[in-house]
Structures are given as structure tokens and as C-alpha cells.
Amino acid sequence: MNKLNLEDVLVIDIETVPLKSAYEELDPIWQSLWAKKAKILDRDEGKSAANWYERAGIYAEFGKVICIGAGIYYKENSKLKIKVKSFENDDEKELLKAFINFLKMHYNGTNHLLCAHNGKEFDFPYLCRRILVNGLLLPAILQIGNKKPWEIQHLDTMELWKFGDYKNFTSLNLLANLFNIPTPKDDIDGSMVRSVYWEENDLQRIANYCKKDVATTARLLARLQLNATIEDEDVHIV
Numbered sequence: 201m202n203k204l205n206l207e208d209v210l211v212i213d214i215e216t217v218p219l220k221s222a223y224e225e226l227d228p229i230w231q232s233l234w235a236k237k238a239k240i241l242d243r244d245e246g247k248s249a250a251n252w253y254e255r256a257g258i259y260a261e262f263g264k265v266i267c268i269g270a271g272i273y274y275k276e277n278s279k280l281k282i283k284v285k286s287f288e289n290d291d292e293k294e295l296l297k298a299f300i301n302f303l304k305m306h307y308n309g310t311n312h313l314l315c316a317h318n319g320k321e322f323d324f325p326y327l328c329r330r331i332l333v334n335g336l337l338l339p340a341i342l343q344i345g346n347k348k349p350w351e352i353q354h355l356d357t358m359e360l361w362k363f364g365d366y367k368n369f370t371s372l373n374l375l376a377n378l379f380n381i382p383t384p385k386d387d388i389d390g391s392m393v394r395s396v397y398w399e400e401n402d403l404q405r406i407a408n409y410c411k412k413d414v415a416t417t418a419r420l421l422a423r424l425q426l427n428a429t430i431e432d433e434d435v436h437i438v
Contacts, residue, residue: 204425206280209313209355210303211271211418214323215390215410216263218256221398223249234262257394258322260329264292266397267407268299268327269414273422281434282418288407293334300331303339314341315355317372317417324354357417360424372416381419382432387412411437 220226226234231249237259238252257263267288274281287302289295307314316323328342341353361370376383388396388409396402415435422428 205311206273206422206426207275208309208311209273209315209421210307211273211282211315211414211421212319212323213269213316213410213413213417214265214326215267215269215393215406216257216260216265216326217394217397218253218263223253230262237262254394260326260333263326265295265327265330266290266292266403267410268295269407269410270299270302271414271418273418279434280422280428280430281436282415282430284411284415284418284435284437286407286411286414288403288410290403292330293336296327296331296334296336300336300339303341307341308339310353312341313353313355315357315417315421317357317375317413317420318369320354320356320359355421357420357424360421372413372420375420376416379420379423381416381423383416 223231223234234253234256235249238247238249241252241255267286269284269286272283272285274283287295287299289298314324324342328338328344331338331342344352344354357372357375358370361375362368373383375381388405393406393409396406415437419430419435422430
């Protein structure tokens with residue numbers, strides 16, 4: 201197997217929220233559709249569809265992407281470094297267009313890879329679904345149809361850590377602490393994104409949080425694949 205060239209890898213993380221700020225803002229058809237989903241989620245907890253709606257953002261049928269963080273590896277004086285930027289927009293279609301154009305310009309080759317923590321279960325499929333919902337074409341790097349498993353251009357740090365063991369979810373926060381990588385959970389966490397967006401209207405705060413997650417994932421990938429430590433001063437967040 202060829203050694204992974206991290207400069208071919210784009211590390212991403214997405215932040216998502218429910219399409220509306222509250223269940224009551226949905227039209228009757230979508231209220232009915234969510235109520236059916238909530239009934240499956242409830243499992244005898246006795247919560248209403250409205251109470252369950254705070255979780256709607258994790259489902260691509262009921263949520264939208266508001267931010268995509270992107271971590272870019274590069275070398276300077278033979279030293280591996282990371283630059284982290286973000287795409288954020290209240291208009292999901294414009295956000296996705298900008299990200300797709302970025303991929304087409306910089307990560308459009310068969311040698312390129314996308315990486316995310318739990319990306320194969322969440323980030324990659326969520327992006328694909330929302331791209332199609334918005335009437336856009338999937339970029340080549342997100343395509344998995346008619347590809348052999350080894351042709352799919354996706355890496356997942358959680359999958360790499362499992363080493364074939366599929367029984368447990370391992371959080372990015374846990375692995376960051378395990379490998380002495382600064383944790384990104386110093387301001388908000390994923391459970392707060394909905395309220396920060398819909399109640400505080402602070403998309404920039406979410407973008408800052410997202411970029412910290414990306415930096416952590418990128419540093420973790422370097423440890424898992426190359427046993428390389430990327431120091432704080434070599435992470436440039438823009």
C-alpha cells in the first residue's frame with residue numbers, strides 16, 4: 201500500500217440545524233412527516249413530536265447545512281502544517297455551491313480524499329443528500345455510486361481507530377484527549393448548535409467551533425496515519 205500523502209486530503213466537518221426554528225413553524229404536511237419520525241425516535245419516552253424536533257437537524261430530510269469547515273494540509277520548509285477555513289451561510293444552496301466550487305478547483309483528482317470523524321455515517325451522506333435536495337450535482341469526490349470500495353475517496357478517523365471493530369462509537373473529544381491533542385470543546389458542543397443558530401443568531405460562533413473540530417480531526421489523522429504530531433503553532437485558522 202502506498203503511503204498516504206496528507207496534502208491530497210481535505211479534512212471536513214459540517215454543522216447542521218433543523219430547517220425551522222421550531223416544530224410549530226412547519227407546514228402541516230411536514231409536521232405530519234416529522235411526527236412519524238419522532239414516533240420512531242420516542243421509544244416509550246413519552247415526548248411529543250415538538251419536543252423531539254430539536255434533534256431534526258441530524259436528519260438530512262429535516263435539516264440543513266449551515267457551515268462546512270475545511271482543513272488543508274501543506275508543507276513549509278518540509279514541515280507539515282494545516283490551514284483551516286470555513287464556508288458558512290444561512291442560504292444552504294449558496295453554501296453548497298461555494299463548497300462544490302472549492303472541491304472542483306482544488307480536490308478534483310482521483311488521488312484526492314475527503315476525511316471526517318464519523319464522516320462515512322454522517323458528514324458525507326448528509327452532504328450528498330442536501331446537495332441533491334438543492335438541485336445541485338454531486339462533485340466527483342463525493343460520488344460513491346458504481347465505485348468499487350477501494351475507489352471511494354473517503355477517509356474516516358473513527359473508522360481508522362476502530363481497526364475493524366464496529367461495536368462502538370468513539371468521539372473526537374475522547375481521541376483528542378487520548379492523543380494529547382487540544383480539545384475543540386471549549387466554547388460550544390454539537391448539542392448547542394441549534395440554539396446558538398436559531399435563538400442567538402450567531403453563525404460565526406458556530407463556524408469558529410466547526411473550524412476547531414476540523415483542526416483536531418486533521419491532527420488526529422496525522423497521528424493515526426503517519427504518527428506525526430502537528431504542533432499548535434503549525435495550525436493556522438483563518
